[in-house]
Amino acid sequence: MTEGMEKQGTEEVAFAMPRIGQKAPQFDAITTHGMKKLSDYAGKWLILFSHPADFTPVCTTEFIAFQEIYPELRKRDTELLGLSVDSVTSHIAWVRNIKEKMGVTIEFPIIADLNMKVASKYGMIMPEQSDTAATRAVFFIDDKQVVRAIIYYPMSTGRNMAEILRVLDALKTSDQHGVVTGANWKPGDKVIVPPPKTTAAADERTQDSSLEVIDWYLSKKDLK
Template sequence: MTLRLGDTVPNFTQQSSEGEINFYDWAGDSWVVLFSHPADYTPVCTTELGEVARLKPEFDKRNVKTIALSVDDTESHTGWISDIEDTQSVKLNYPILADPDRKVSDLYDMIHPNASNTVTVRTVFIIDPEKKLRLTLTYPPSTGRNFDEILRVIDSLQLTDHHSVATPANWKDGDDCVIVPSLKDPEVLKEKFPKGYTEVRSYLRMTPQPNK
């Protein structure tokens, strides 16, 4: 199946490095970052898994759980985790799904035949507490994922879900935001944005981040 933004992601039950996981139950009311890997013992992915482990306090602050996937089995994962912890100097603190039957890979459309018929591409899925897909990113094998960018997107999604703003190019938490164009009533604007705003154009109005 093809997953599009706003779709409810499919549930699954699959073995992992931390035992059997029912995805919906495991996710609970948290946001989730699910990121896939083509195979165990791959060099770029080894660095990525270590980086996500180091960033756990940042994900925790945002009510985000992380979970990786590789098409190899749990026995292989156990050996790879030992390598990750040794080479990246960090304790792995989240599960790696085992997907030798490609069940989850097929559910989430992680197999791209023109890249490989047998292994997953390196995709990131950001899923909200309602199990809605909010972002996908797909990387080539040669380029490590930028997890600072993934945290930035989560900050933007969580902010814009609760305030009538969008985030401009290169926005980071604490920067000014864009007021959504649909909001036009001056009294409503005054109420929603007590810090004021700057009208650069009628459609481009900048305001300090509302929740800061």
């Protein structure tokens, strides 16, 4: 099969994996909450994630963990949408099983992507791991439906929910305050001020007592 192509029946159909900064690929899909379109989420942030299969141990722990952070996501005006190539009947049975056996109600919808249409648009299928199961991908899509961050995990490794919240908070902080965030940043930490664009501004920066100036190109401040 040609690189950048997906196979449907006997035909090869071109698709492009989304990149950070691009518009997220539009879709409409059957979910456990009825039909959903990407445009349904316009004006809100969306975390779209894929999992390999229902009724599997790592995925079950992840769904419980995603449900645990779902209230925090909604506080941040962010919705959650899962996906795998299982049927909607399988999804419903699995969600019911999680509630019965683990006492957790999964409140967010799950796409039933049997034809792998959405998974292919988003580059969620990794043939080196599986031709028929989505890998563990996470797409952060902003309120303008632009892809802002992407995280991939192998099938063997469950995701870290604290990191998903941290990335979302970092993106929103950068948008709101025009700053960037350093390694291991978390809410409440100092943020990084964009570096000066001229030599004169660099000289001024080193004299700015309102900032923690490590050097002219690396300066931090507290957010009030």
